Amino acid sequence: MIPFVREFDFEYGRVDRVSPRLRRVICNNPGPFTFTGTATFIVGDDEVAVIDPGPIDEAHLTALMAALKDERVTHILLTHTHADHSPLAKALQQRTGSPILAAPPPARPTSASANEGNGGEGWDETAVFPPDRVLSDGETINGPDWSLTVMATPGHASNHLAFVLPQENALLVGDHVMGWSTSVVVPPDGSMADYMRSLDRVIAGDFSVLWPTHGPPVVHPAAFLEAYKAHRLDRERQILERLAAGDTAIPQMVAAMYLGLDPRLVPAAGQSVLGHLIKLAEDGRVTATPAPTVDADWRLT
Structure with a gap:
């Protein structure tokens, strides 16, 4: 059995310091696929990166801008371009002037059904692409006292990325692994073969904590990931x-x-x-x- 964790402390729009280098703001878009909603992570202080701005939601944008007051956003990063993760990137860019960094567009065609009845897990059909810079597996983005290394984790989506925060031995894992549920893999863009290979890669990383974009962190990753794979x-x-x-x-x-x-x-x-x-x-x-x-x-x- 997977030792799911579904209880955690949050309020919509509130900025929470969840680790020395991470803050989290959760959007009010709960559902059967998004759980309590999309978590946007702010990495660092003063000069920061923002990961997964979320869906088009004016209240969430207002909360993010309040959390980012007097700070410089150096990068807007996307784990992937599902509609609950990336559409707000353009509006955040307009407010901050920051570049959007992501993987290339989906490698495989997306099905029409991917945008129907899935609680926000369909494709972002806004004009996010092309990103200002395409990220490559293994490259590192640096901040004053933080860095993020790109880990390609295709499976849930062909262009899915995770971000390693080595200063905390943490992985911002997007939708690849979630503490509250298993991740959905929807063909033709989603690939179970790719997913299992990426899961093995995350297991091999031996991280201390995983930060999914939905729900609470996974604080005992080794046992959790073995159960996930099983x-x-x-x-x-x-x-x-x-x-x-x-x-x-x-x-x-x-x-x-x-x-x-x-x-x-x-x-x-x-x-x-x-x-x-x-x-x-x-x-x-x-x-x-x-x-x-x-x-x-x-x-x-």
């Missing part, structure tokens, strides 16, 4: 069992595997199963007819 491998096993039992359609598998699931999350569960099935197809263990989509007929190879 959960994904168990889902893969369950899917293979459902196929062996004769299920051929994703809705059948979801009904059998996700008992008591919130109806709002059923489409996301189907996308997650699809992500696993595509990975299994890439591994040569299953086949899809006529093509690997959510409506396909799936069978063991």
Whole structure:
């Protein structure tokens, strides 16, 4: 079982000092995918970086500008360009004059369903791209008493990044790992194979704390991440069992595997199963007819 943590102290619009170099302001956009809302992190003091400004929300922008009073924003950084993370970047840039830094646009086509019924996890369709500077895996951004090293973590999104804060042995992990829930992987841009490789990379980092963009921090990452990985491998096993039992359609598998699931999350569960099935197809263990989509007929190879 994953040792989820769902209780933490926050108020919308309040700036909280959560570590020596991090402050957090949470946007009032709660939902089944965003939990209590999007957390925007401010790194450093006086000369700062802002990570994931959030959705278009005037109250959140006002709260951020109040938190940043008399400080210089040197960088606006995006973990990825889902609609609950990046749209406010342009408005924040207009207020601060700061450059927007992010990964390139999505490497794979995004599906229309990615922007429907998913509580804000669809793509940012505003004109964020191209960013002012494209970030590369391994590069470091420096501040007066802080630095952030870019870690490419594709999977939840093909252009997903995390940011290592070495002074605190911390990882600002975006949506790749969350303390309150598992992360959604929606094909075709989301890739379960990429996700699992990125998860192994985060595990190998041996961080002291993970700071997700939704919910509380993960303060015992080693055990948590092993449980997170085990959960994904168990889902893969369950899917293979459902196929062996004769299920051929994703809705059948979801009904059998996700008992008591919130109806709002059923489409996301189907996308997650699809992500696993595509990975299994890439591994040569299953086949899809006529093509690997959510409506396909799936069978063991």
